[in-house]
Amino acid sequence: MMARVLSRLAPLLACLGLLAIWQAGSLMLNTESFPTAIEAVRAVPSILGDRESVINILDSLRRMAIAFAAALLFAIPLGLMMGRSRLVASFFNPLLMITYPVPKAALMPIIMLWLGVGDLAKMLVIFLGVSLPVIYHSFQGAKAVEEKMLWSGAAMGLSAPQRMIRIVLPAALPEILTGCRTGLVLALITMVTSEMIARQSGAGNILFNALDMGQYDTVYAMIIIIGAMGIGLDAAFEKLRSRLVRWSEPGFDIPLSFA
Amino acid sequence: MIEIDHVSQIFRTSGRQAHLALSDISLTIEDGAFVSILGPSGCGKSTLLYIVGGFVSPTEGVARVKGRAITGPGPDRGPVFQEFALFPWKTVLGNVMYGPRQQGVKAAEADAQSRRLIEMVGLKGFENFYPKELSGGMKQRVALARTLAYHPAVLLMDEPFGALDAHTRTRLQNDLLNIWERDRKTVLFVTHSVDEAVFLSDKVVVMTRAPGRIKQIVDIELPRPRRRAELLLDPRYQKYVVEIERMIDDTSEDGLRP
Amino acid sequence: MNARALTSEVLLGIIPIALAVALWQAISSFGYAPVTLLPPPGLVFSRLAQQLGTSNFQHEIASTLFRLFAGFSIAVILGVGIGLAAATNPVVNAVVRPIVRVLAPLPKVALYPALLLLLGFGHESKITLVAADALFPILLSTYYGASMVEQKLIWSAMAAGTPRRQILFKVVLPAAVPSILTGCRIGLVISCIVVFLAEMISSTDGLGHMLVTAARTFQAVDMFVPLITISLLGLILNGLLQGLRSYLLRGFPEV
Ligand SMILES: Nc1ncnc2c1ncn2[C@@H]1O[C@H](COP(=O)(O)OP(=O)(O)O)[C@@H](O)[C@H]1O
Ligand SMILES: [Mg+2]
Numbered sequence: 001m002m003a004r005v006l007s008r009l010a011p012l013l014a015c016l017g018l019l020a021i022w023q024a025g026s027l028m029l030n031t032e033s034f035p036t037a038i039e040a041v042r043a044v045p046s047i048l049g050d051r052e053s054v055i056n057i058l059d060s061l062r063r064m065a066i067a068f069a070a071a072l073l074f075a076i077p078l079g080l081m082m083g084r085s086r087l088v089a090s091f092f093n094p095l096l097m098i099t100y101p102v103p104k105a106a107l108m109p110i111i112m113l114w115l116g117v118g119d120l121a122k123m124l125v126i127f128l129g130v131s132l133p134v135i136y137h138s139f140q141g142a143k144a145v146e147e148k149m150l151w152s153g154a155a156m157g158l159s160a161p162q163r164m165i166r167i168v169l170p171a172a173l174p175e176i177l178t179g180c181r182t183g184l185v186l187a188l189i190t191m192v193t194s195e196m197i198a199r200q201s202g203a204g205n206i207l208f209n210a211l212d213m214g215q216y217d218t219v220y221a222m223i224i225i226i227g228a229m230g231i232g233l234d235a236a237f238e239k240l241r242s243r244l245v246r247w248s249e250p251g252f253d254i255p256l257s258f259a
Numbered sequence: 260m261i262e263i264d265h266v267s268q269i270f271r272t273s274g275r276q277a278h279l280a281l282s283d284i285s286l287t288i289e290d291g292a293f294v295s296i297l298g299p300s301g302c303g304k305s306t307l308l309y310i311v312g313g314f315v316s317p318t319e320g321v322a323r324v325k326g327r328a329i330t331g332p333g334p335d336r337g338p339v340f341q342e343f344a345l346f347p348w349k350t351v352l353g354n355v356m357y358g359p360r361q362q363g364v365k366a367a368e369a370d371a372q373s374r375r376l377i378e379m380v381g382l383k384g385f386e387n388f389y390p391k392e393l394s395g396g397m398k399q400r401v402a403l404a405r406t407l408a409y410h411p412a413v414l415l416m417d418e419p420f421g422a423l424d425a426h427t428r429t430r431l432q433n434d435l436l437n438i439w440e441r442d443r444k445t446v447l448f449v450t451h452s453v454d455e456a457v458f459l460s461d462k463v464v465v466m467t468r469a470p471g472r473i474k475q476i477v478d479i480e481l482p483r484p485r486r487r488a489e490l491l492l493d494p495r496y497q498k499y500v501v502e503i504e505r506m507i508d509d510t511s512e513d514g515l516r517p
Numbered sequence: 518m519n520a521r522a523l524t525s526e527v528l529l530g531i532i533p534i535a536l537a538v539a540l541w542q543a544i545s546s547f548g549y550a551p552v553t554l555l556p557p558p559g560l561v562f563s564r565l566a567q568q569l570g571t572s573n574f575q576h577e578i579a580s581t582l583f584r585l586f587a588g589f590s591i592a593v594i595l596g597v598g599i600g601l602a603a604a605t606n607p608v609v610n611a612v613v614r615p616i617v618r619v620l621a622p623l624p625k626v627a628l629y630p631a632l633l634l635l636l637g638f639g640h641e642s643k644i645t646l647v648a649a650d651a652l653f654p655i656l657l658s659t660y661y662g663a664s665m666v667e668q669k670l671i672w673s674a675m676a677a678g679t680p681r682r683q684i685l686f687k688v689v690l691p692a693a694v695p696s697i698l699t700g701c702r703i704g705l706v707i708s709c710i711v712v713f714l715a716e717m718i719s720s721t722d723g724l725g726h727m728l729v730t731a732a733r734t735f736q737a738v739d740m741f742v743p744l745i746t747i748s749l750l751g752l753i754l755n756g757l758l759q760g761l762r763s764y765l766l767r768g769f770p771e772v
Contacts, residue, residue, distance in 0.1 A: 010611075010614065010615035010618075011615045011618050011619050013615060014615035014616045014618065014619045015619055017616070018616070018619065018620075029635075033634040033635070034631075034634060034635055086526075087529070090526040090527075090529045090530050091529050091530060091532065091533060092530075092533065093530055094527075094530035094531065094533075094534060095530070095533045095534055095537070097752065097755070098534070098748050098751075098752055099748070100706050100751065101706050101709040101710065101747060101748055101750070101751020101752070101754075101755070102710075102744055102747060102748045102751070103709070103710040103711075103713045103714050103717075103747070104710075105714060105717075106713055106714065106717060106725065106728060106744060106747075107744070109728065109729070109731075109732035109740055110732075110737070110740055110741070110744075113554050113735070113737065114550075114554060114555075185622050185624065188624045189624040189625070189626050192624055192626055192627055193626055193714055193718075196626075196718060197717065207627065207630060208630065208718075210630075211630040211633070211634075216634065219630045219631065219634070220631065222627070223627050223628060223630065223631055226624055226627040227623045227624070227627060227628075229624075230622045230623050230624045230627075231619055231622050231623060233622070234621075234622030235622075
């Protein structure tokens with residue numbers, strides 16, 4: 001019982017522990033550019049109380065949500081098709097390989113040349129960033145679907161598109177959702193970076209403007225806010241994921257997130 | 260001598276329930292004896308073998324080897340698993356050499372010994388193959404050689420031929436008997452095949468359905484060396500097989516009636 | 518798979534890349550986009566070839582590679598070490614798990630301002646950011662691989678007389694190598710991405726810095742050059758890692 005409560009609280013304890021380390025570290029270093037955790041946490045309400053900032057942050061989230069959804073709609077079918085057809089896979093694989101190590105947010109300056117600094121450029125960049133891991137994981141998931149399962153489906157009279165939706169999609173779902181989880185964190189990162197580069201609005205803009213103006217409390221408070229968004233979104237997604245794929249073996253309760 | 264003394268094993272399942280896998284097992288195995296454990300799947304045969312191997316410690320009771328309580332695995336008891344469990348990152352030779360090297364045998368010496376063993380199990384020429392490049396029967400031969408290489412006094416074999424086709428199985432049974440008749444190791448052999456148990460063993464321990472208890476111990480008094488072709492025609496062999504099969508049918512019905 | 522099938526697959530894979538380049542060429546040569554927005558591919562690649570010969574450009578690549586390798590190496594050492602420790606020691610596990618759970622989904626770029634303030638604008642802050650981002654995939658796949666090691670491999674080694682404290686290096690680590698290398702591959706891609714971003718945000722040299730400088734002066738050609746370079750670097754490094762992988766995993770069944 002005790003152990004169970006403890007394991008529920010463990011992430012919270014970890015947060016508190018990390019904040020405590022921060023607090024101790026800043027007291028020890030005692031420089032102006034590294035405020036204590038308490039000072040930074042205190043600055044959070046003043047940002048969230050500011051109408052302009054909140055609108056900015058919500059704008060960021062809206063762009064992220066739209067781009068994320070669009071990316072899923074595009075990436076999951078493509079990945080599944082790649083997983084089930086060698087032809088499709090070998091057609092797209094090299095293209096994906098050369099685009100993978102390119103930082104999508106770095107395309108921002110070029111895309112801004114074409115599309116301007118508006119929402120569209122930022123959403124396009126997030127879309128690109130999310131698509132790759134989702135394609136990759138859907139591809140892996142679909143590839144691992146057992147041939148026999150599809151044969152039984154065909155024997156029961158399912159057509160090829162039906163097999164794709166009724167068999168491949170659910171069988172690959174755990175892997176697809178892992179990709180989505182990675183994509184979610186990636187969306188957040190691309191969002192912050194693209195706003196940092198475009199410097200017009202959004203959470204990333206507030207963060208880096210504060211850095212340039214030397215408002216250190218705001219810098220660290222924004223770090224806390226963006227960090228909390230990442231952790232919160234990830235936790236929410238994990239809840240959804242474990243509900244959707246309850247039949248699958250208990251996987252990892254920590255995300256395989258990256259960049 | 261192996262003594263299993265009032266051993267019981269309880270597993271906690273994920274639903275926080277207690278599951279009685281073995282119930283009060285007592286069994287003595289003489290040095291040099293070939294003893295088979297026979298029973299329906301899930302009756303705790305593997306668990307019993309793991310306890311003797313020292314991989315699992317019993318919830319109650321003790322198991323002893325040479326009078327000393329078993330506290331962990333040791334090179335005096337060599338396991339051969341149904342899943343082969345070969346090291347995928349080592350070649351056939353590397354796998355077989357692992358034990359002797361671990362025992363401190365010099366590299367050149369271990370190499371020579373291992374090559375002899377590999378030849379003995381009929382895999383000459385495959386020394387530098389990786390496990391993935393071998394068939395199931397060949398992998399099982401490597402697993403046997405790997406265990407024999409560190410000269411355990413006791414062989415613990417968990418359905419070693421269960422995953423093999425009938426033809427390969429027969430060949431490996433003959434090979435195992437030849438090896439055993441030559442160096443008379445103590446063998447504890449888990450199987451669910453009645454034929455196999457009678458063909459190989461001095462003693463067959465028949466277990467009941469879960470929770471596993473010993474239902475009966477049958478002494479197989481058939482002459483050695485045994486030859487399969489002769490044995491199959493031998494009425495005594497046939498009688499043992501039929502007798503034990505009846506016993507197992509009874510235990511299944513025990514299991515059905517609560 | 519025979520060689521011919523392999524060749525035809527490679528050819529098939531080149532088609533979309535060739536199409537993309539052709540489309541790019543068409544757009545610029547039929548005048549749909551002015552050269553200032555989309556320079557033709559020939560211009561970009563000849564600029565790249567010309568740049569590759571200059572010591573200036575080589576210097577930029579060298580600083581990017583240095584940061585990338587330093588950060589990636591730190592991530593590999595820490596990730597494999599912590600991952601193995603967490604998989605084999607329950608106390609470490611109890612501490613590491615919740616911390617990783619919190620830190621892994623944290624967008625690390627958001628920490629970059631703090632790193633700049635704490636570690637300065639030099640190599641250290643960028644290397645730390647690269648390491649922080651590449652760490653988690655490596656740590657998690659090490660942990661995953663090490664906790665999935667087949668119990669019977671460990672038992673077989675123990676029965677052969679391997680002492681408990683050697684099991685980690687004789688069985689768990691080699692058995693986890695496939696998974697560790699998968700993590701490293703993801704970590705490497707991330708390192709490429711992150712080092713570039715960090716250099717874009719604040720730097721005086723490196724490929725990312727080149728892009729920002731070019732963007733400020735609207736030199737479209739010079740914006741494409743560093744992007745293509747990082748893509749090629751990623752491709753080469755990935756190829757090297759793939760080579761290492763097929764050497765180390767020669768015994769393992771294909772996955
Ligand atoms: N580690 C374990 N945890 C929980 N239950 C187990 C474990 N190992 C075995 N069991 C249970 O113990 C029983 C006996 O298992 P086992 O010894 O493998 O049977 P057998 O080898 O005869 O098929 C089975 O019901 C199995 O589910
Ligand atoms: Mg068993």
